[in-house]
Amino acid sequence: MYNSILVPVDIIEKDLTQKVIPHVEYLAKLSNANVKFFHVLPISSAIINAYSFGMDEFKDQATVQAENWLKKLIHEIDLPKETLSYSLAFGNPRDEILTIAEEIQPDLIIIGSRRPNISNHLLGSNAAGIVRHAKMSVLVIR
Template sequence: MYQSILVPVDIVEKDLTKKVLPHVEYLAKLANAKVKFFHSLPVASAIVNAYSFGFDEFKDKATVQAEKWLIELIQSIDLPKENLSYAIAFGNPRDEILTMANELQPDLIILGSRRPNISTHLLGSNASGVVRHAKTAVLVIR
């Protein structure tokens, strides 16, 4: 069934990630699938403007923190560790998820979504953007 699963997660949304994990574990166990967790670190305009003032230093600290959290997440999952990996990118989450999906070509993307509110109806959420533009199946967990 699903041989490769991409799981975008937000290190700030830990409760949402907890809701996604049982689905990931269940589906990955069915076919011994490979699972790649993915986190996109936002690039705020202030950070971009501060590029010449040590952006690489900020990037390293943010990446280290995200990497630490992803490693802890992987250690907590009841799946063979050789089937689990992670990736981190800087940029708009929706765009980076879609880029990763195009590179990885997973059979399924599993991601969490909060309940829609007025801002997501006007601007669109990351989950809805992934659903609209992904070239593969997407499972959205609420």
């Protein structure tokens, strides 16, 4: 059913990621799908911290930290390791997720979403933006 699944994750939202993992494992096992985990380092954090580091230096540190977290996540997942991959980007999470989805054309995007709060109602959540604009199926896990 699914050949390719994109799973956007946030290294800050570890509890939310842990809610998503069982769904990823179940659906990927059913169809032997390849799974790509994707983390976006928000550009606002990069800009703020770029003043204290050089921009390239900050990107390197943030990238290394995110890559280490993603490698650990992949190591703990109960799926064949050859079916798992990850990538990173800097930017607006919603926009970067939609961009990679356009590039790799997954059959499904599985994304976690917190319970809506006032800022989500006013600004909209990343998950809501992805559901609205993605050209493929999106499964939102709460």
